[in-house]
Amino acid sequence: MADRIALVDDDQNILTSVSLTLESEGFEVDCYHDGEAALVGLARRPANLGVFDIKMPRMDGMELLQKVRGQSQMPVIFLTSKDDELDEALGLGMGADDYITKPFSQRLLLARIRAVLRRASDGVMKTSGPNIIRLGELLMDPDRHLCSWRGTEVKLTVTEFLILQALASRPGMVKNRDQLMDAAYGESIFLDDRTIDSHIKRLRRKLRAHDSDFDQIETLYGIGYKYKTSSS
Template identity: 60%
Template structure:
């Protein structure tokens, strides 16, 4: 079945061009130029993935994401302008899966959409009981990860992670003490040569730390080695 994509942007030219490109790839698109109308429609009939512009009247993309996150873990990609670096960081911290700067190529956007949909579809299949026998649970000190069920626990407390966050943490936890460069983490979380910059990985790491510190204020198992990357320490 074709994936359903919700596009939210007050620029009708972008809505039209992105919608046409998505439909050419076989996706079903729903377009909204009004973020408040989009919120109601998304919560009433959730799509498979949504693409939000950040700067919009009435309700901007950040507020729209916040309200969606109260009800759903819907995958979200942000569209941002070159001068919106702070907004990008805030968006990732709030749970966006990725962001793309305007102007952007349709090919890049489609590649990222496909990459995120593949990961979320894999997780859905596992949640429906189609276990991957090769995905053995990972236990590293106080950390427990079950890749087959996308479950994470820290000191017996559940930690809810996005697909991207899970894959980054899984890569680090597989070999405790081994430094993983940003490029290695990008390869683990973003397949098919989808380009992301260093700041995207850094933002995901910040979100991981924040989520673990919500259940354990003393969490310090992810180290930063400046100029080298990150490592997990038991």
């Protein structure tokens, strides 16, 4: 059975183009123009994943997610037009599974949707295997986009996970912003350098919520970032 996606955005062009792309990839899509319509529709016909714009009339994406969380744990990807909107959303602790900043590529959205669905379908953290990354207290399962620190799962978005994976897979090696951008978004996506800095800030915040002494991600000013080993 095909996965059902609830697409919520007040921009008809986005609804049309994204729904056509998702349907061509085998997904079933329900489109809603605002949060209130989506809330009613999801109560009648649940979805496997929601893609919510943040800024919408009547009920925005953050309020919609809050209400959805009272009914189900359906994974949600936010669409946001500005980084400060994202900071506001994360500050509320709504628990979105990932986010994409507009304008975005259809290929990127498809990759994020598949990654989030894969993570939601199998939430078991493996402790061994060819793709497992283990660095001291850090454990990462790339196949399921799951991360833990000191045995406790750390809830990362797919974007945050991919950046941490790029750093942790080559501990001690410096990654510049372009390399981290390619790892998280793909080589054909061009974003402002500040985007990576914002992601690193959020990564540190989430890991320090589990360990206030976490300092493994080191900034090399004017160069980039690295994941420190015990000897670096």
